[in-house]
Amino acid sequence: MTHKVKNVEIITLSNEWALLNRINFDFQFKNKEWRTVSREVYNRSDAACVLLYNSEKRTVILTAQFRMPAYLNTKNEGTSIEVCAGLIDGNEKPLECVLRETEEEVGYRLPTAIKIMEVYMSPGAITEKMHLFVAEYTPEMKINSGGGLEGENEEIAVLEMPFTEALQLLKDNSIRDAKTVILLQYVQLQNLI
Ligand SMILES: Nc1nc2c(ncn2[C@@H]2O[C@H](COP(=O)(O)OP(=O)(O)O[C@H]3O[C@H](CO)[C@@H](O)[C@H](O)[C@@H]3O)[C@@H](O)[C@H]2O)c(=O)[nH]1
Ligand SMILES: [Mg+2]
Incomplete structure (x- = not known):
């Protein structure tokens, strides 16, 4: 299953030992409607x-x-x-x-x-x-x-x-x-x- 995502905006909330971002993005739901979604993401190396x-x-x-x-x-x-x-x-x-x-x-x-x-x-x-x-x-x-x-x-x-x-x-x-x-x-x- 592929998901459609566009207009990804990255806002850094903290950048100390690791990076914490808020990601705002447009996401297309099953009914084809695009809505803006916001998620906090903690970034570390693998x-x-x-x-x-x-x-x-x-x-x-x-x-x-x-x-x-x-x-x-x-x-x-x-x-x-x-x-x-x-x-x-x-x-x-x-x-x-x-x-x-x-x-x-x-x-x-x-x-x-x-x-x-x-x-x-x-x-x-x-x-x-x-x-x-x-x-x-x-x-x-x-x-x-x-x-x-x-x-x-x-x-x-x-x-x-x-x-x-x-x-x-x-x-x-x-x-x-x-x-x-x-x-x-x-x-x-x-x-x-
Ligand atoms: N200065 C600083 N050091 C940190 C911080 N958080 C962690 N460290 C240090 O960074 C080093 C990371 O050690 P690694 O052996 O590379 O990683 P890990 O902590 O064992 O991580 C692994 O195990 C974790 C627990 O299961 C997992 O959470 C992680 O995904 C990874 O698999 C450790 O010395 C730890 O004390 C912080 O906020 N500040
Ligand atoms: Mg370790």
Whole structure:
């Protein structure tokens, strides 16, 4: 289905760490009538994430960190369990981003990772597209203890756990980050572990 859009007007509401715009545009509805619509849109670069798994040990590597938006929503949900993820820098390719973030956040140097899909995280509000990857890791790939970039005020706990424990965290809804839910279910559905 194609939609007809014209006269797109962009009004910047905030341009600090990321860009928040109000977009006014004319939109043609099903009955052919054109009407002016207004939407606020938060702009960030695209992002990439990876679920690390070891099929021999039957383990996965996840992270835990404080997320203010989740805390604002529900106080005791501020600590978020997530796959390793980050925003794509400049001209970086999604795979390069995933390999860099894996070193920074969990301390593993991966030879490569496999792309699974691309999803919008919140298409009604944020332009960000997320590139999802999986990758097999082994203990020999560990090069540092991870934890994120202190200069960026990141404090990331590295959680290596049996896959069965991660599935239990899914089941009891202790994992509430959508990309992490998708990737854990993908690994389970494809019997990668
Ligand atoms: N100065 C400043 N820094 C910020 C701000 N917001 C975030 N940061 C910092 O910018 C860095 C971004 O880290 P990345 O690892 O690149 O991204 P991420 O925060 O992990 O984002 C990913 O995970 C999020 C949570 O699931 C996702 O929301 C996001 O889409 C992405 O996938 C972090 O150090 C974070 O503290 C801000 O408003 N100001
Ligand atoms: Mg991150």
